[in-house]
Amino acid sequence: MTTQPAFRRSEPDARRLSLIEACARVLAREGIAGASVRTIAVEAGVSAGLVGHYFAGVDALIAATYAHTGARVDAALEAAVAGAGNDPADRLEAFVTASFAAPIADPELLATWIAFWSLVRARPDIAALHDEQYRGFRAQLEGLLAHCGLPDAQLRRTAIAITALVDGLWLELCLSPHELAADEAAAIARSALTALILPARR
Amino acid sequence: MTTQPAFRRSEPDARRLSLIEACARVLAREGIAGASVRTIAVEAGVSAGLVGHYFAGVDALIAATYAHTGARVDAALEAAVAGAGNDPADRLEAFVTASFAAPIADPELLATWIAFWSLVRARPDIAALHDEQYRGFRAQLEGLLAHCGLPDAQLRRTAIAITALVDGLWLELCLSPHELAADEAAAIARSALTALILPARR
DNA sequence: GCACTTGTTGTACGAGCGTCCAATAAGGTT
DNA sequence: AACCTTATTGGACGCTCGTACAACAAGTGC
Numbered sequence: 001m002t003t004q005p006a007f008r009r010s011e012p013d014a015r016r017l018s019l020i021e022a023c024a025r026v027l028a029r030e031g032i033a034g035a036s037v038r039t040i041a042v043e044a045g046v047s048a049g050l051v052g053h054y055f056a057g058v059d060a061l062i063a064a065t066y067a068h069t070g071a072r073v074d075a076a077l078e079a080a081v082a083g084a085g086n087d088p089a090d091r092l093e094a095f096v097t098a099s100f101a102a103p104i105a106d107p108e109l110l111a112t113w114i115a116f117w118s119l120v121r122a123r124p125d126i127a128a129l130h131d132e133q134y135r136g137f138r139a140q141l142e143g144l145l146a147h148c149g150l151p152d153a154q155l156r157r158t159a160i161a162i163t164a165l166v167d168g169l170w171l172e173l174c175l176s177p178h179e180l181a182a183d184e185a186a187a188i189a190r191s192a193l194t195a196l197i198l199p200a201r202r
Numbered sequence: 203m204t205t206q207p208a209f210r211r212s213e214p215d216a217r218r219l220s221l222i223e224a225c226a227r228v229l230a231r232e233g234i235a236g237a238s239v240r241t242i243a244v245e246a247g248v249s250a251g252l253v254g255h256y257f258a259g260v261d262a263l264i265a266a267t268y269a270h271t272g273a274r275v276d277a278a279l280e281a282a283v284a285g286a287g288n289d290p291a292d293r294l295e296a297f298v299t300a301s302f303a304a305p306i307a308d309p310e311l312l313a314t315w316i317a318f319w320s321l322v323r324a325r326p327d328i329a330a331l332h333d334e335q336y337r338g339f340r341a342q343l344e345g346l347l348a349h350c351g352l353p354d355a356q357l358r359r360t361a362i363a364i365t366a367l368v369d370g371l372w373l374e375l376c377l378s379p380h381e382l383a384a385d386e387a388a389a390i391a392r393s394a395l396t397a398l399i400l401p402a403r404r
Numbered sequence: 405g406c407a408c409t410t411g412t413t414g415t416a417c418g419a420g421c422g423t424c425c426a427a428t429a430a431g432g433t434t
Numbered sequence: 435a436a437c438c439t440t441a442t443t444g445g446a447c448g449c450t451c452g453t454a455c456a457a458c459a460a461g462t463g464c
Contacts, residue, residue: 009411009460031324032234037452047413052453111323118320120377121313122233130377160374160382161394167373168366175322175332180362192363195397211430211441239422249443254423261422 100186110174302388312376
């Protein structure tokens with residue numbers, strides 16, 4: 001009888017990624033309070049000590065998870081815009097409504113996102129990641145708005161309003177999924193978008 | 203030489219309140235991770251054991267803090283509407299913009315609020331409080347919208363959109379206070395509100 | 405088949421956590 | 435002045451936390 005291996009080695013990058021994904025799942029399920037080294041390690045199917053081998057500490061793992069999740073969102077939004085053709089209005093609408101379709105509208109991702117928000121005030125490194133993410137999101141939105149003919153003077157405020165709307169709908173989608181469905185959120189975002197940019201374009 | 207008292211007794215209600223307020227301050231400053239019994243007790247200037255005397259546990263204290271904070275917000279919004287006169291449009295605008303003036307626009311209150319949001323998924327009791335708070339907010343908003351002549355068919359979606367906008371602006375106000383000031387948020391909310399209800403009223 | 409690298413485990417440590425509870429003392433009553 | 439109620443303290447309990455580290459073993463090259 002041949003004894004099977006007690007564990008399998010992984011490519012360092014693959015193991016890093018699996019830890020990050022496990023961290024995201026734990027954050028989504030239990031919130032920041034449950035995101036301990038041991039819980040995350042169990043979720044990833046490894047021992048607790050391994051976390052220290054790949055990350056400087058649990059704080060660094062959480063920050064890496066934030067960065068990874070943010071990149072996922074960015075990529076999905078970019079793909080949605082790229083697939084929307086050349087009409088500026090179509091591209092803008094695709095950008096906004098992509099937030100309420102797969103893979104972004106995933107409840108797990110939204111819950112993870114809220115966990116990150118709750119860390120911003122107490123953790124300067126998380127705050128820096130947030131600011132970066134936020135600037136990128138708003139810059140892209142301002143660009144799309146400019147191509148739609150929105151006057152420069154209104155770009156900033158309109159972008160802030162739309163971002164706030166999207167974030168607020170994300171919140172509701174995550175906190176009260178029984179009250180608001182993703183497709184209704186998308187519909188609300190679409191009509192609100194029209195209402196917000198309509199007055200300025202005529 | 204007369205020895206001064208080692209501690210002072212308080213009216214039970216006053217002590218309860220001081221614990222709740224201390225909890226809110228800790229939540230705002232350190233987030234949910236720092237809201238331990240000992241930290242809160244130090245913040246309130248009492249011993250750790252006293253928390254157990256007034257609340258079933260730290261979870262109950264946090265829930266009570268949520269309820270208290272929610273009631274504070276409700277009262278401020280109600281007062282704003284009451285002081286806005288009789289014109290339906292004025293009352294609606296007062297309701298929305300009150301969210302960005304004292305005492306609601308307080309960074310500490312906003313940070314506390316985000317800490318609560320991060321608890322909703324993992325804590326059924328907090329989720330229940332959230333739903334209650336949310337229903338109340340939206341019901342009042344729908345009432346104000348109806349008085350402005352908005353068709354019944356659009357009440358729900360418009361109320362959701364405005365609520366999302368307000369929550370999203372709160373978020374930004376709290377997470378990036380250096381990027382967005384309360385008065386600019388109020389201006390954005392005001393003009394967005396106009397844009398959102400304008401198309402439906404003509 | 406041996407040696408080497410290093411991914412992985414398990415344990416140990418100190419600190420902080422929530423909770424419980426006996427002892428203390430403050431403030432009012434008689 | 436003696437007394438009673440109970441708000442308040444401070445310490446003890448068992449637990450989980452993050453981190454560090456020595457021992458182990460999987461996979462690779464020779």
